[in-house]
Amino acid sequence: MAFFDDVYRVVKQIPRGKVTTYGQIARILGQPTKSKIVGWALHSNPEPGVIPCHRVVNRRGELSGSFAFGGLEVQKKLLQDEGIIFDQSGIIDLEKYLWKPEQGEPN
DNA sequence: TAGATGACTAATA
């Protein structure tokens, strides 16, 4: 699906130390209604290791909890290693870490 | 083909 490919393209462009949300990706692609499909695209995860799904969180800044490459704690650790700080609840401060697609939107 | 499901979000209380 072209939409899936666009999702992967965007996710792969997320720089280190930043995160984004499913809805944000959907909006970047011009289709804010398909927020769930973004989650679906990452769930499919056709290129594990290439697509940094761990940098995609829900709108609260929380990890999604189901990803496809190792474990929730591993995901959190990867993000922490990139400089992202979690609060006591395991929540990311999106005000600080939300990625702005200034460096390369899909087409 | 139809109905249920889901890595979601926005609105409302």
Next chain:
DNA sequence: CTATTAGCCATCT
């Protein structure tokens, strides 16, 4: 901030 409801639409059964 959280909890619930409705809308969304590709995928699964």
